[in-house]
Amino acid sequence: MFDLVPFRRRNEDLFGQMLKSFNEAFDQELLAPLHSNTRSFRTDIRETDKGYLIEAELPGFTKEDIEIDVQDKxxxxxxxxxxxxxxxxxxxxxxxxxxxxxxxxxxxxxxxxEEDGIKAKLQDGVLKLDIPKKEKKEPTNKRIGIE
Known part of the structure; x- marks a missing residue:
């Protein structure tokens, strides 16, 4: 008729179960689809001495479906x-x-x-952009004469 579990222990279990249920309800893995940006795609960016390489995953897209623009940096x-x-x-x-x-x-x-040097290639659902860096100009020393 009565549980043989002590009252205090049963409350702790009840509280533990409520806390576990609460944590499961807000588990990041369960809510991952809500947190992710569904209007985005995955990219990898690498920097080399001469430029940047961007690889963007765009499976199912053709090159006619993709636009690449450079404006205001x-x-x-x-x-x-x-x-x-x-x-x-x-x-x-x-x-x-x-x-x-x-x-x-x-x-x-x-x-x-170098905006004019950017090259793009779409292969097997991966868009690859090769973006060259501008050449760095070495600082020059110039002596100014006094009149």
Missing amino acids: YLTIRAKRNQVDEEKDENGKIIRSERHYGEFARQFYVEGI
Whole structure:
């Protein structure tokens, strides 16, 4: 009829269970889809002595779907998808229709680059950008004569 667990222990277990439930409700892994930016894509950036290499994962996009712009020291990569898949039966009725629309964009602050030297290549769903740095000018010493 009565539990043989001491009252204090049962309260601790109840509190522990409530705390565990609360923590599970706000677990970062469970909420990861809510925290992630669904309008972005993964990138890797490497710096070399001569420039930067950006690799952006854009599976399923063609080069016509991707725009790359440099403006006011910001490099913007934008990919748009407008895909419609329809299946029709022999009478022409649609039995399944799926649509994928969206725009994905990333912006990077780039200073001291040669904008005209940027090269882009899309292969196997990975966009590779080779961005050369501007040549650093060595400081010069100039003696000024006095009149």
